[in-house]
Amino acid sequence: MIARLRRWIPAIGVFVAFIALWEAVVRVFDIQGFILPAPTAILAAFPGAWPEVWPASIGTFLSALGGLALGTTLGILAAAGAARWPMVRDGAMPLAITANSTPIIVLAPVANAWFGLLSPWSTIVVVAVLVFFPVMINMVRGLLSTSASELELMASYAANKRTLLWKLQLPGAMPYMFSALKVAAALSLIGAIVKEYFGGSQARLGQYLTLKAGNFQFEEVWTAILLASAFGIGLYLLITLVERRYMGWHVSVRAAKV
């Protein structure tokens, strides 16, 4: 338990140092609030902002989670298809890249036109598109990284492709999948917030940010940014925990523990 706490000391230390530095810089150089508000000012803005920013964060976070789930699922499915049929891989990869390189700012109006401004699906789908590619490309590599001898073993059991996928390729792809998930988790929040800049319900972080920035309330803007970060870090930690639980066998997790 103490050892566990000790793991967090560096992170907390950096946090304290960073905040102190931030505050000092703002004070010493007398930086105006609209360029960079001081941490104390942001903290002071929290109680006032809370009733508005908290529900907005929850709404955004849920959309991000929904998109993350959808995009990850589709990414894994597509990767499974691509790993199984080279034809799919050759044809679908360029398309996946195409979809992914579509900047969110244009996905937003298209998604609004497709699903409706007010439909939660427009945000979920934008996030899913954004998340899809990192998951798929990592998973394709992961699914195809099984060693020849393991394949031979499965072949000797006349394992069919489904068994191969479930018992060999998917577990073997776990190191890739968890890396992809970490990237995807971060992307999902960016995606959701940027999408919300382009309309939809007003009780969302993206809208909150535009409103407060437009009103020059940058302390409030930063409360939203900090909340988004907190959610992002939480999601990341959750993934890391699951990773440690289910991937303790992998050398990269063992190596990280030392």
Add this chain to the structure above:
Amino acid sequence: GGDDDGGELTPVNLQLQWFAQAQFAGYYAAVDQGFYEDEGLDVTILEGAVEIVPQQVVASGQAEFGLAWVPKALVSNEEGAGLVNIGQVFQRSGTLMVSWADSGITKPEDWADKTVGNWGFGNEFELTAAIEKFGVQNVNLVAQNFDMEALLNREVDAAEAMIYNEYAQVLEATNEATGSLYQPSDLNVIDFNDVGTAMLQDSIWVSEEWLASNEDVAEKFLKASFRGWMYCRDNPDECVEIVLEAGPTLGTSHQTWQMNEINGLIWPSPNGIGVMDQALWDQTIEVATSQGVISADPGSGAFRTDLAEKALADIDGDTTGSSWTRVEVTLNPGGE
């Protein structure tokens, strides 16, 4: 009075609220026609985007001049931006609430129990003021994108639209039922100038601090800009061309429409272009304070007319545009 000391131009930046379009034609024309150069200024026009707040850009010193709506700039000032309005270019508000003719929304009270779109970003104050002013109940406010999809898809019952831009976009869209463009008769329009909650829009802002030592630059900038706008009043088609050059992807008929409507927001300028109309200022402040947009009257220091007046004194030609008349513009599909 040009600068005589041999072509040493003073570089300054102008931050727009949005990307190049006829809304900013006067400034582009002033660059194109060399009006700024005449004043010894080298003006770089910085285009805007969704997330750009011109007040922030000006306050942080990235641009000397910024365009902003009056209420938005006043909000910024309450947060310490320290900006001064030195030229009130638009004399009236260009904001409309557009709804379908069959929805029967003809006055603010009809918004009750309806879904009403707005842009946020400080562009919504006229709407919220009207809602309050008429005591409209149960308005479901949603953020609309900067296109008119929400209205076209009937996701919202009424949508915010600028007369020079989004309103035109609806009229450039094809009615799939008839196969031809939507017509003004398909739409009901509520004009905030009529509602009485109109607020002053595009105006030129500088930081107080900067202005203290640069009044001459400010005056020169105003002079050249006003000449640009006058040029666009008298030569709208040329100005449309200039704007099209700046943004090679814009629609021609759309910009022509916009030029015409923008001229309508500027002209006539009874006190001369850029000089604040105190009555409209007072209305803006009153609406803004009563809405809680700003907490208190900013007082008389928030705008100055002296610089604009001095600039006007230097300009030959019609600075009030009392004889300007609107022309008929035909919109093409897609604004082309």
Add this chain to the structure above:
Amino acid sequence: MTDFAVSLAAVSMIFETAGGSVHALDDITIDVRDGEFISLIGPSGCGKSTMLRLVGDLLVPTEGNVAVRGKTARQARLDREYGMVFQSSTLLEWRKVAANVELPLEIMGVPPEQRASRAREMLALVDLTGFEDNYPWQLSGGMQQRVSIARALAFEPSILLMDEPFGALDEMTRERMQMEVLQIQKQTGTTIIFVTHSIPEAAFLSDRVAVMSPRPGRIAEVIEIDLPKPRVFETREDPAFFAAVTKVRESLRGFEAFE
């Protein structure tokens, strides 16, 4: 023809590599009787593992034909006739020891409780009781090899292809494992093709020993081991056993001398 469990007819295998083509096996013809224990012995790199792979349909011969119980090797594989012990133990690193042993049972649809008890039984057989919950990397080399033997035996295949299964085991453990395999073969009539480098091991276990010559791998001689069955501990003291060992050794040295 269908009497034979495995028949290789004029089988050749050539690998193409960047450094040129490697002629691994040349004109291999041999028939393995049903229930037979046959050993392959030969110098390192002569193609023993390749031959097992050909029989197991993990490689397709460049030339020639492999038949298994009158079927193609492929069909036999699909019919799950083979159990394989690979030269490297090839355990799945994300599975604990018991789960590795259960793998073939899972694939073949054995219900969970049965799988678990079978795995326990097999691990006891290879003397690894108590290591069920370890991961492969927590085992010694010989222990890993024993897990892979347990895994191959777990589902009672009709043909066992074993590639140096006892290579990393000490003499005592090796002898015990030899007896276990013979015991299992006697009970189930499994046909076993067995690769080893130990001449006494080959002689002790086999009905026949195929001696292979180096690259390109050919079958130099097939030696019948005329020892009574079942083989017991005392077999090793039998003069016929020594004779067989000597015969195999001489056969192996034979082509060495030519080199």
Add this chain to the structure above:
Amino acid sequence: MTDFAVSLAAVSMIFETAGGSVHALDDITIDVRDGEFISLIGPSGCGKSTMLRLVGDLLVPTEGNVAVRGKTARQARLDREYGMVFQSSTLLEWRKVAANVELPLEIMGVPPEQRASRAREMLALVDLTGFEDNYPWQLSGGMQQRVSIARALAFEPSILLMDEPFGALDEMTRERMQMEVLQIQKQTGTTIIFVTHSIPEAAFLSDRVAVMSPRPGRIAEVIEIDLPKPRVFETREDPAFFAAVTKVRESLRGFEAFE
């Protein structure tokens, strides 16, 4: 004390695993003389590889102390005293065979031409000329093992730790490799700690054989092999050789019987 190449004093090693702790080595005390060839022999899982890792400073003992030429094991490692042959061949899969052999030379800063010629020489020694440009996966198991032997010998370490280096080799190749290693040791005075499962091999090669008992691994007996040096092919016919083999075997069976 500094006369000894390697000294283990009261060394214990305990591994913590999810399934409980494994007491791998218990109270190991042994001194290895400079230039000595010592073999470790013992049942699978008794801790032989663990002991090599402790000497090579790849593991740190739970208790006790390892000294190498009067230094700590760590210092000896940093001084590059060790050459290791691991139980699994551990070739880097992205390097061709020759590049794998060159790896330690690269790290030790040998110039490229010298590296290349040294690698060629070593590959010839292990009889793999012609396979320089193959990737490891294109080699047979025994060939991979030989590459890893070539790699360990390439930089002439002063202490060689070899974990079943000849396990996957046929008898002939094994004998040739044994002679090569003895030859190299004679020339360079290398100290060799050697793990094997083959009793004759241990007897033939070693000055002393340490017989280990199973879990927790202990040194049951250290047997001096009193055979003339250099060992030659005929040594295997020497009655003293058979006596040594029998002695080791009996020592090994000894604690088996107790179990």
Add this chain to the structure above:
Amino acid sequence: MVQPAADNAGRPFQLPRRYRTIVSFSLIVIALAVLWESYKWMGQTTGGVWPGTSLGLPVRTNNRAMPHLWDIVAALFRPARRGGDEILLVTLLEAAMFTFRSAFAGFLVGSTFGFGLAIWFIRSPLAERGLMPYVVASQTVPLIAIAPMVVIWGGQAGLPTWLAVAVISSYLCFFPVAINSLRGLRSPPATATELMRSYAATPHEVLTKLQIPAALPFLFPALKIAATASVIGAIIGELPAGLSVGLGRALLSFASSFSSAPEKLFGAVLLSSLLGVLFVGLVALAERRLIPENRRIAEIPEFAT
């Protein structure tokens, strides 16, 4: 690690890889096009519900949400605006070239930084534990909210604008590279690490001779992700930069006139996506050169039934 067996012995005929890519890509494109048009046709015929039901379709089918594909293609070959002489495609290509520069610079800087960060973290677990949460946080800070600040700070520091854009682009790039590299650098087998230890190899040698080669399979997917992210980042970065050139600008102006001229936006989307494809293609090319044959994506052999 392709099994040689997979090629011969009566396996179905397979096109060479190059053609296979073209053929299957075209097939999928055609299939999607047919799907698009028939879905649209169905929606328009039934008035936006599933045939025979009153269940609404998930995606609208009007001409704005789903313009006819031929209209989109035609828009690319019409002048960008009436009276202009440059067709939209050329205008967009010019914009794309501009954006590519920032994106490429951002990609290089971001990937290098991400990789460097991963190396630092594997060397110093303390640094990892201290900084990793903030690396993650950096990615959840909405880029679009800080892009204007970066541009402002960059301007104050006197950077050329395209460089500020590149910085924003690199900000999106470095994270996937850092995460995947971190995993990859830790992935060499334990025995290989022991081998290097036994040579007392310096951390630098362990890195170059063991960890980096072992990390390549993880690195390349990350670089592909970074490649597409760099384009997205550059486009987002261009918006607050107040530039009048670049894809970001073009996309924003088409997005704002989406209601009246949707085909143009779709055309621009197509082109900016192709920029990403091109970029990823370059990375794939590098991958093919850098990873030896046997370590590249293995085909699953036709073993399985």
